[in-house]
Amino acid sequence: xxxxxxxxxxxxxxxxxxxxxxxxxxxxxxxxxxxxxxxxxxxxxxxxxxxxxxxxxxxxxxxxxxxxxxxxxxxxxxxxxxxxxxxxxxxxxxxxxxxxxxxxxxxxxxxxxxxxxxxxxxxxxxxxxxxxxxxxxxxxxxxxxxxxxxxxxxxxxxxxxxxxxxxxxxxxxxxxxxxxxxxxxxxxxxxxxxxxxxxxxxxxxxxxxxxxxxxxxxxxxxxxxxxxxxxxxxxxxxxxxxxxxxxxxxxxxxxxxxxxxxxxxxxxxxxxxxxxxxxxxxxxxxxxxxxxxxxxxxxxxxxxxxxxxxxxxxxxxxxxxxxxxxxxxxxxxxxxxxxxxxxxxxxxxxxxxxxxxxxxxxxxxxxx
Numbered sequence: 507x508x509x510x511x512x513x514x515x516x517x518x519x520x521x522x523x524x525x526x527x528x529x530x531x532x533x534x535x536x537x538x539x540x541x542x543x544x545x546x547x548x549x550x551x552x553x554x555x556x557x558x559x560x561x562x563x564x565x566x567x568x569x570x571x572x573x574x575x576x577x578x579x580x581x582x583x584x585x586x587x588x589x590x591x592x593x594x595x596x597x598x599x600x601x602x603x604x605x606x607x608x609x610x611x612x613x614x615x616x617x618x619x620x621x622x623x624x625x626x627x628x629x630x631x632x633x634x635x636x637x638x639x640x641x642x643x644x645x646x647x648x649x650x651x652x653x654x655x656x657x658x659x660x661x662x663x664x665x666x667x668x669x670x671x672x673x674x675x676x677x678x679x680x681x682x683x684x685x686x687x688x689x690x691x692x693x694x695x696x697x698x699x700x701x702x703x704x705x706x707x708x709x710x711x712x713x714x715x716x717x718x719x720x721x722x723x724x725x726x727x728x729x730x731x732x733x734x735x736x737x738x739x740x741x742x743x744x745x746x747x748x749x750x751x752x753x754x755x756x757x758x759x760x761x762x763x764x765x766x767x768x769x770x771x772x773x774x775x776x777x778x779x780x781x782x783x784x785x786x787x788x789x790x791x792x793x794x795x796x797x798x799x800x801x802x803x804x805x806x807x808x809x810x811x812x813x814x815x816x817x818x819x820x821x822x823x824x825x826x827x828x829x830x831x832x833x834x835x836x837x838x839x840x841x842x843x844x845x846x847x848x849x850x851x852x853x854x855x856x857x858x859x860x861x862x863x864x865x866x867x868x869x870x871x872x873x874x
Contacts, residue, residue, distance in 0.1 A: 533834060535851075536580035536864040540573040542566055544855035544862065546596035546842050550603040550621065553577055553846045556853055557606045557619065558862060559594035570594060572608060573862075574624055577846075577853075580864055588626040590617045598639040598648075600670075607648070609636040612655055618673065632675045634662045640691040640698060642718065646670055649698045649716070651686035660685040660753070665700055665714075667721060680721055682714035688735050691718075692742040692767070699736060699745060699767075706732035706752035706759075713747065715770055725770040732759050735784045739791040739824065743767055746794050746822070748782035755781070755802050762796055764827055774827045779818050786845045786852065787824070788867070794822040795852055795867070797840035814838035814858040819865070836863055 541560025549556045556575040570591040574583040592613035599606045599621070606619040607630075616636055620627040635655030641648050648670055654662035664679035665686065683702025690699045698716040711730030714723050734750035745767055751759030762782055764774035779798025787794045798818045804811030819834040839858035845851070845867070852865040 533865040533867065534836070534863055535866045538573075538575055538580055538582055538862045538864075540575075540582065540855070540860060540862050541571050541585065542569045542860060543857050544573070544841065544860060545594075545857065546609075547844045547853055547855050547862065548597035548599045548606065549577070549844050549846055549853065550599055551601060551847060552603060553848060553851075555583070555621070556844065556862070557597045557599065557608075557621075558855060559597050559608055561593050561595055561611070561857075563593070563857075572597070572606075572619065575853075575862060577851075584624055586619060586624055586626065588617060590615055590626055590629050595636075596638050598641060600641055601643075601645055607639050607641075609633075609639055609650070611635055611637050611653065614655065616650065616668075628673055630668055630673045630675070633666060634664070635659055637687060638689040638700075639668075640689050641670070642691065643693070643695040647676075647718075649689060649691065649718075651682070651689040651700050653685055653687060653703075660703065662686070665689070665698070665716065677721060680716055680723065682716070682723060683712040683726065686714070687733060690736045690738050690745065692738060693740060694742060697742075697767070699738070701730060701733035701736050701747055703732055703734070706750070706754075706757075708757060711749070713745070713765065715767075727765060727770050727772065729772050730763055731757075731761070733763070734759075734782070737785045737787045737794060738767070739787060740789065741791065744824070746785055746787065746796075746824075748785050748796060750781050750783055750799070758802070762794075762822065776822060776827055776829065778820050778822075778829065779833070780815070783841055784843045786843045788845055789847055789849045791824055793830075794824055795843055795845065796820050796822065797836065797843050797854060799839055799841070799857075801839045801858065817856065819843070819852075819854070834865065836865070837861065 592610040595611035634652040637653040648668040652662040685703040686700040687703040713727040715725040731749040745765040749759040781799035783799040800815040817840040841857035
């Protein structure tokens with residue numbers, strides 16, 4: 507009898523443990539201290555390292571830099587400092603993992619990091635507040651969106667093409683919408699998409715579709731509200747766009763738009779958290795992970811008292827375009843997200859807390 511009770515108790519424990527593990531929203535397995543106001547993050551193709559652009563929004567001396575993370579043991583390997591960094595914002599790593607390209611959002615350049623030596627080996631000039639970069643599948647060209655730098659932030663309207671063999675801008679500027687905030691490329695490299703922030707008001711944002719064979723805009727999709735980040739499914743058929751809202755945080759964005767790229771139109775709008783800021787899609791294109799920034803002014807007349815609330819991650823089931831019934835707390839002001847190519851982990855930059863947070867996303871029982 508005692509043996510049966512022990513056996514039954516152990517079975518109950520296993521069921522309870524597995525159930526609680528499955529529904530628990532806390533999937534954090536590591537935290538890493540990085541630099542000041544980390545923004546963009548990218549992983550090397552082998553998932554061994556990550557590069558984090560520390561945007562240094564406070565203008566602290568010698569704090570415009572890039573943190574290098576060892577993802578095997580979740581530690582900071584080194585911090586790269588270079589005179590070329592000017593509020594580094596995004597990171598793009600080439601297919602071989604040998605170079606990391608850093609957009610300098612307050613300047614006119616992109617810094618090129620040699621990932622073997624972790625030093626800046628060159629710069630590409632001629633931009634205007636670059637805020638994103640994508641590389642074609644053959645690795646020969648890049649497309650860079652210009653958001654506008656300094657006092658002209660948010661006033662630029664172009665995308666530039668870069669020859670990565672010579673690290674120079676080629677061709678004429680491609681005219682897109684006002685303030686292209688982020689950029690993405692189709693898996694086959696035929697199209698590049700910019701989401702144009704415009705003024706952050708409801709419905710004023712647009713998406714420009716660039717055909718890479720002749721570098722012309724072939725479509726403009728309206729109806730976004732302060733679009734901030736974009737991710738494309740692995741089959742190239744759909745784009746998911748976060749609607750952040752106004753830079754002054756009024757009005758506040760609370761949705762993700764789903765774009766059918768076969769017809770170039772918004773086909774769904776998904777309500778989500780406050781200020782959805784970044785988005786990443788799992789390698790199998792089953793789920794989209796969306797961060798909500800949730801950082802607001804207490805005084806929206808003078809725009810003072812900026813306060814970070816509870817940042818979160820929500821998960822969209824791509825097959826049904828519905829939210830899964832779980833909200834993951836992830837600290838303050840989650841700004842960027844990247845998912846490992848094996849689909850095991852998600853890495854988030856926390857802009858206010860100056861950390862990178864690691865989520866275990868492989869165990870999918872908790873999503874069902």
